Amino acid sequence: MINWKEEYRIGIKLIDEQHKKLFELANKAFDLLKDDFYIDKYDDIIMILKELKNYAIYHFKSEEDYMESIKYRKILSHKVEHDDFIQKIEEVDIDKIDENQDKYILDLLEFIVNWIDKHILGTDKLITADL
Template structure:
């Protein structure tokens, strides 16, 4: 469902590979959502949320180090966006998830994909442009 597109490419290999991994996690989540053979998905959703959080923190750390390395002038605002995203994921009310697991997972996926694609296309492409001016 969540397709990597050429327009997401930063041409920074490590960043692109990590972005692709985030899409892969989103697709794993979508596969779980569409699996009608699993009636109680609670534990699996928790695993996916934790996997997503762990990988986002890893990716954001990598990206932030890159931004520091190139002297990106908007580093702090970029970092704040990362922190707000992590906070939003951490603040999910998991008790509500048990009431309607599929809807809950779909809401998380929609939030994640809207955020990540918008973040890549706007914020990440801004530092890509900045890095090109350095070359």
């Protein structure tokens, strides 16, 4: 899994803290998935995945509010990236994931962290690049 790293820092405390939390949630789900001694871990993984989705929605709103507050010019294309991500996550029927689907959960987590990694480095960093 990917952890939050210094390179992700965009310099807005609220946004950086929220990014850390997204990685924490993804890693929490990943650690549970890898834990062979944890009984009934799937219910907990599904709970964390739901929390991650809801937190992403909440975080995107904070980021968009911030962009609006500074009259950021690229807010629309940025928002499209957020909406696309949420749409992809909404298409996943988390409740249908059962215990035979380790690979499915792993692929989903990898998709999520890779997307966040690319989005922070490529798109979020631009918010403060011209300030």
